[in-house]
Amino acid sequence: MAQNPSFTAWLKTHKKDQNAIGDLARDVAADPDWPSRRQLSGQREYLEARGAIPAAVETLERAWELYEAQQER
Numbered sequence: 001m002a003q004n005p006s007f008t009a010w011l012k013t014h015k016k017d018q019n020a021i022g023d024l025a026r027d028v029a030a031d032p033d034w035p036s037r038r039q040l041s042g043q044r045e046y047l048e049a050r051g052a053i054p055a056a057v058e059t060l061e062r063a064w065e066l067y068e069a070q071q072e073r
Helices: 007-012 020-030 040-049 054-071
Strands: none
Touching: 007 020, 007 054, 020 054, 040 054
């Protein structure tokens, strides 16, 4: 059975999407300090510590929801 991708790996597959999740994916892919091994709370803290706008944090949370929903299939 294949292992599910990490959230960060999954998110990076959305780099070409022309929506908020695609914007986040491009930002994450370009950020060498992105905390890929942290869970949602650590990644949210990372964004907030860097002054991310509330919409970016909301997009992260929405992306996590989509990721988790796909992992349950």
